[in-house]
Amino acid sequence: xxxxxxxxxxxxxxxxxxxxxxxxxxxxxxxxxxxxxxxxxxxxxxxxxxxxxxxxxxxxxxxxxxxxxxxxxxxxxxxxxxxxxxxxxxxxxxxxxxxxxxxxxxxxxxxxxxxxxxxxxxxxxxxxxxxxxxxxxxxxxxxxxxxxxxxxxxxxxxxxxxxxxxxxxxxxxxxxxxxxxxxxxxxxxxxxxxxxxxxxxx
Amino acid sequence: xxxxxxxxxxxxxxxxxxxxxxxxxxxxxxxxxxxxxxxxxxxxxxxxxxxxxxxxxxxxxxxxxxxxxxxxxxxxxxxxxxxxxxxxxxxxxxxxxxxxxxxxxxxxxxxxxxxxxxxxxxxxxxxxxxxxxxxxxxxxxxxxxxxxxxxxxxxxxxxxxxxxxxxxxxxxxxxxxxxxxxxxxxxxxxxxxxxxxxxxxxxxxxxxxxxxxxx
Numbered sequence: 241x242x243x244x245x246x247x248x249x250x251x252x253x254x255x256x257x258x259x260x261x262x263x264x265x266x267x268x269x270x271x272x273x274x275x276x277x278x279x280x281x282x283x284x285x286x287x288x289x290x291x292x293x294x295x296x297x298x299x300x301x302x303x304x305x306x307x308x309x310x311x312x313x314x315x316x317x318x319x320x321x322x323x324x325x326x327x328x329x330x331x332x333x334x335x336x337x338x339x340x341x342x343x344x345x346x347x348x349x350x351x352x353x354x355x356x357x358x359x360x361x362x363x364x365x366x367x368x369x370x371x372x373x374x375x376x377x378x379x380x381x382x383x384x385x386x387x388x389x390x391x392x393x394x395x396x397x398x399x400x401x402x403x404x405x406x407x408x409x410x411x412x413x414x415x416x417x418x419x420x421x422x423x424x425x426x427x428x429x430x431x432x433x434x435x436x437x438x439x440x441x442x
Numbered sequence: 443x444x445x446x447x448x449x450x451x452x453x454x455x456x457x458x459x460x461x462x463x464x465x466x467x468x469x470x471x472x473x474x475x476x477x478x479x480x481x482x483x484x485x486x487x488x489x490x491x492x493x494x495x496x497x498x499x500x501x502x503x504x505x506x507x508x509x510x511x512x513x514x515x516x517x518x519x520x521x522x523x524x525x526x527x528x529x530x531x532x533x534x535x536x537x538x539x540x541x542x543x544x545x546x547x548x549x550x551x552x553x554x555x556x557x558x559x560x561x562x563x564x565x566x567x568x569x570x571x572x573x574x575x576x577x578x579x580x581x582x583x584x585x586x587x588x589x590x591x592x593x594x595x596x597x598x599x600x601x602x603x604x605x606x607x608x609x610x611x612x613x614x615x616x617x618x619x620x621x622x623x624x625x626x627x628x629x630x631x632x633x634x635x636x637x638x639x640x641x642x643x644x645x646x647x648x649x650x651x652x653x654x655x656x657x
Contacts, residue, residue: 250494251454252520252532272496274474292492294455294474322457420491420520421534421574 241438242285242314243268249297250274253419254290257430260418266434273297281308286437288316291373291413295322309405314442319411320373326409327401330377332393350395353385360386362436367428368396372411398442406442446633450484451616452476454492476501481508485640488614489526491519498525509605512643514636517607518614521577528580528602532611535576535589540569542590549586552635553615558624562587573612583607604647606639 246258246267257263258270267288271280274297281287287308298321306327309315317326348369352360368387375393378385383399387410396410414430417423446467453470471479473493481487487508489498498505502525509515509527520532535542545562547554562572576593579585582601585594596615599607608615619629 250496250498250523251492252495252522253491255495255522256520274494274497292454292456292458294494295457296455296472296474320456320458422570 241266243283244286244288244438245269245271245281245284246288247271247273247276247290247293247301249290249293251290251292251419253416255419256421257290257415257419263430263434266438273301276301276304278304278307280304281313284308284313286314286316288415289318289321289325290415291318291320292416293321298322298325306403309407310403312405314406314408314437316408316437317410318413318415319409320413326407327399327403328379331374331411332377333374334372334389334392349389349392351388351390353388353394357384357386358441359436362432362440363429364432367425367432368412370412370414370417370423370425373413374411376409376411378409408437408442448484449486449488449633449636450481451488452490452493454490454494456492473497476504484508484513486514486516486636488516488616489519490517490614493519495521495523495525499523501525506603509603509607511605512640512647513605514639514643515605515607516610516614516632516636518610518612520575520611526607526609528583528599528607529609530578530580532577533575533593535574535593537570537574543570543572543574544590545572545595546588546590547586548588549584553628553631554586556624557628559587561621561623561625571612573610576611577609583609605643 244267248254248258248270258267268284281304287305305315350365350369352365372395375389375395376397377393378397378399382401383397385394385397387396388394395412399407399409414426417426418430447469450469450471452473455472469484474497505515505525506527517526521529522531543563545559547557547559563569565571573595576589576595579594579597580599580602583597583599585597587596588594595611597609599609615628615632618625
């Protein structure tokens with residue numbers, strides 16, 4: 241099992257998502273961001289960066305997260321976040337499609353770009369489907385898009401940039417919704433995603 | 443719109459466009475600057491559910507003293523650390539059907555006269571918008587809204603401190619002015635209530651001080 245650090249900023253939804261026993265068992269340590277130092281991530285293989293972080297805190301720890309990736313670490317980034325966070329970030333805002341599923345015969349508009357990818361042994365398209373916060377246009381030379389909006393950008397991709405490490409980036413916020421007791425699909429997502437990042441082929 | 447610069451919103455600092463709009467009429471304090479902030483200009487402090495409760499626990503004395511000056515604190519979110527006077531940890535409701543989210547108005551004043559409780563519970567037919575659990579009532583507090591088994595999702599507490607707490611297990615009530623239904627007046631009523639409540643608190647604080655001088 242990979243050693244996973246879950247970053248935490250004292251927010252109630254993070255507290256629930258990281259501490260509920262079925263996810264806590266995958267997490268080696270919950271790291272309180274305001275007390276982080278540049279050595280806080282040195283013992284881990286994976287770091288989880290939650291959505292909606294305080295912009296100043298995020299800027300403070302960004303060099304440490306990038307250094308962690310450059311040493312070969314896996315960085316998981318949930319979204320929305322303020323500012324530049326991931327390498328070569330190309331993100332575009334899209335109005336959040338909170339209500340698409342209320343329309344008759346609605347489609348979420350999401351497609352799997354690589355259904356054969358090992359992650360989809362753990363997750364289905366439905367597990368990744370609630371609403372997304374914008375789209376990414378990752379570097380096609382280094383990144384694999386896994387889930388996209390049809391004829392638009394990616395909402396989930398894995399990048400192995402020249403600078404090092406693996407970046408798993410999504411415009412999804414499952415830890416926010418599960419931790420807020422809202423949106424059941426986000427629980428199915430985390431049920432599959434935790435075992436995937438703990439042991440799956442990234 | 444009227445300026446409400448005597449009301450301070452503790453800003454979670456996420457700087458996300460879809461969340462910042464409703465804060466613009468109020469003063470804002472970055473949550474991590476609470477320790478250094480001069481709170482004297484403010485009559486009310488509004489704290490949302492995306493704030494750092496570890497940090498607030500470290501600075502709980504600031505929240506307590508603010509209240510004891512005869513001021514108001516409004517919290518909306520899920521408590522899980524002991525920083526809010528009178529506050530207990532959030533208890534989620536076990537959900538078997540959407541009816542488990544139904545809100546009952548047990549006290550119409552000062553915010554909910556004429557408000558349809560179904561419009562608090564549902565948005566576009568989806569249940570659970572107002573609250574998905576509750577905080578147990580502190581002694582002497584008044585419940586305003588409840589879940590189906592009487593769990594208070596919004597209460598006013600004038601007993602625990604020298605000020606007034608308004609505690610919601612959902613949102614803070616600041617966002618209703620963007621809706622076009624019976625819930626729309628709630629935010630305006632809240633803002634008027636803050637001023638009236640503050641005036642009442644300050645009157646009773648100065649009466650108590652006169653008592654002490656006489657005693």
